[in-house]
Amino acid sequence: MARLYPFRALRYDPARVNMEDVVTQPYDKITPAMQQLYYEASPYNLIRIILGKHEPGDTDPQDFLPYGEQAHNVYTRAAETLREWRRDRVLAEEAEPAVYGYSQTYEVPGTGAAAGQTETRERRGFIALGHLYDYADKVVYRHEQTFPKHKSDRLALFKATRAYCEQIYMLYSDPAFTAEKLIFGASGPGKDFSGKIGPDTAPADLAITDEYNVVHRLWKITDPHIINLLLTAMADKKLIIADGHHRYETSVAYAKERSAQLKLPFKQAIPGDEDSSPSVIADGDTRSTLPTPAFPEAAMMMTFVNMDAPGITILPTHRVVHGLPSFSSPDFITKASAFFNIKELTTPDLAALNATPGTAFLAATGDGNYLLTPKPDVIAAALKGISPRQAQLDVVQLHSIILDKLLGLDQDTITRLGNVRYIREPAEATALVASGEADIAFLIKPITLDQLRDISLSGDVMPQKSTDFYPKLLSGLAIYALD
Known part of the structure; x- marks a missing residue:
């Protein structure tokens, strides 16, 4: 009780x-x-x-x-x-x-x-x-x-x-x-x-x-x-x-x-x-x-x-990655295309992200901006060791597929090297990329209250900084x- x-x-x-x-x-x-x-x-x-x-x-x-x-x-x-x-x-x-x-x-x-x-x-x-x-x-x-x-x-x-x-x-x-x-x-x-x-x-x-x-x-x-x-x-x-x-x-x-x-x-x-x-x-x-x-x-x-x-109110917490040796936007997009459908955007427009149903990310690089949506069968195979509740979350796919598999940043590496910054404002995140201070920014949607409830009560956990409750x-x- x-x-x-x-x-x-x-x-x-x-x-x-x-x-x-x-x-x-x-x-x-x-x-x-x-x-x-x-x-x-x-x-x-x-x-x-x-x-x-x-x-x-x-x-x-x-x-x-x-x-x-x-x-x-x-x-x-x-x-x-x-x-x-x-x-x-x-x-x-x-x-x-x-x-x-x-x-x-x-x-x-x-x-x-x-x-x-x-x-x-x-x-x-x-x-x-x-x-x-x-x-x-x-x-x-x-x-x-x-x-x-x-x-x-x-x-x-x-x-x-x-x-x-x-x-x-x-x-x-x-x-x-x-x-x-x-x-x-x-x-x-x-x-x-x-x-x-x-x-x-x-x-x-x-x-x-x-x-x-x-x-x-x-x-x-x-x-x-x-x-x-x-x-x-x-x-x-x-x-x-x-x-x-x-x-x-x-x-x-x-x-x-x-x-x-x-x-x-x-x-x-x-x-x-x-x-x-x-x-x-x-x-x-x-x-x-x-x-x-x-x-x-x-x-x-x-x-x-x-x-x-x-x-x-739950706000998204965007990820900004910096300090990657020899980061290449074209190479990243090529690797990402094995797991995600890629659509190039003229600007890192959150409206396009929010209008996309289901899981999606917006990747902002110095060379271009891209909307990523998952290829369900490929993602399911890549995340077969993770519970279905977690595997369908944007933030879990971002960490497990993009940060870990594609960029080589598992949680231990992130904790040790500090390559990832967690930022609330999308404009601040993309500005760091535009100025050359960061390699790539990932803009994401917020976790919903229902998702949080289901994950928590089932005993699962999400990556750090998955939620930003405001105020x-x-x-x-x-x-x-x-x-």
């Missing part, structure tokens, strides 16, 4: 800071230029904790130092900064356990004045603690591969700070829209909210517009009755990680480590409660009417979004401190 918990969050004091100056995009979406802007925005910007600057003389994390040596690095500075902000009450702990309704209103990328139409969407969810599970427990499911380097970085930061400053983005399915009704006072997607009791008729506790003009709103829910109804409704849900695979797997590993140290069962949610569902807590029970993790490390902060509700969850809206 999926166990969720309310928590007493650490939150910025809006009397001490301008909230828009202290929150950030997720750490893995922050470029060096963004990092500098965050540093300049405020001395209390969260960047100093989640992605601090390296300094000369920095040491390895504490776990890798000889006995008796003291670490001094981005992680120790992050921990000291967090302690200072808590001591000075820049960050203060909430008085009551809560869950937080969270909405994001945004313009869909690719629409707007330049495109001749504007599409605005609102994505709704809620922030709570989620119990940590092994994938084998079949409660939490992944959809993409992860790499050890990213996990070791996040583990070192977490061990130093003992706080979750960022949220995992979790998807679940609920056609009844139970959470939306409880939190937002809605009778369902697209309904008239007038006259409803709940956040839709009350001002948000917090409203922030980020650098992408996304409006983020937060409502604090402390009513134990509503919280227990929400947690009970979520108990039978399967959870799919949308964003945050590395952080999730890092947290599971650390929870197991702590459960062994504390001699507490890793999977136990409420001490002495076999069911652990909020509904089993009887009247007059001396325990809290709100569930808590058996130990702090057994859960982490997550945002839960219903896949059946409107507002979810990202802001970091710094709430913090789960373990101490």
Whole structure:
């Protein structure tokens, strides 16, 4: 069962800071230029904790130092900064356990004045603690591969700070829209909210517009009755990680480590409660009417979004390949023609790609632009070792056939040499080829929500950067401190 918990969050004091100056995009979406802007925005910007600057003389994390040596690095500075902000009450702990309704209103990328139409969407969810599970427990499911380097970085930061400053983005399915009704006072997607009791008729506790003009709103829910109804409704849900695979797997590993140290069962949610569902807590029970993790490390902060509700946008992540020795566009097209039908285009026009049914890629080179569509029988034979669910995905054919077989870039090579860049904007991808900075760019279609659901729940995984959920969850809206 999926166990969720309310928590007493650490939150910025809006009397001490301008909230828009202290929150950030997720750490893995922050470029060096963004990092500098965050540093300049405020001395209390969260960047100093989640992605601090390296300094000369920095040491390895504490776990890798000889006995008796003291670490001094981005992680120790992050921990000291967090302690200072808590001591000075820049960050203060909430008085009551809560869950937080969270909405994001945004313009869909690719629409707007330049495109001749504007599409605005609102994505709704809620922030709570989620119990940590092994994938084998079949409660939490992944959809993409992860790499050890990213996990070791996040583990070192977490061990130093003992706080979750960022949220995992979790998807679940609920056609009844139970959470939306409880939190937002809605009778369902697209309904008239007038006259409803709940956040839709009350001002948000917090409203922030980020650098992408996304409006983020937060409502604090402390009513134990509503919280227990929400947690009970979520108990039978399967959870799919949308964003945050590395952080999730890092947290599971650390929870197991702590459960062994504390001699507490890793999977136990409420001490002495076999069911652990909020509904089993009887009247007059001396325990809290709100569930808590058996130990702090057994859960982490997550945002839960219903896949059946409107507002979810998945963007494609295009691949740009550089540093190939003696790359030749004609040679590549000749090799590719064994697996794909090739159509030359005058420009790398996404309209041609999007108008092509089924799997297709657009390859942009210095010599020309080409639309590639698969030869089904040839592709099926080449991918016979891959499950049919995966084999039909654009991104899997791109990695397994084009990058690996045709360009000699398997995942180990890509990880070791860094020949592939992952870029959201197609114009940026093709510009790198036009300038000579890259050899070839592959523009692809986005994964659909149904494809992601089928792949995840079947136990399959896609290549890294197969999805780009937009917008990202802001970091710094709430913090789960373990101490």
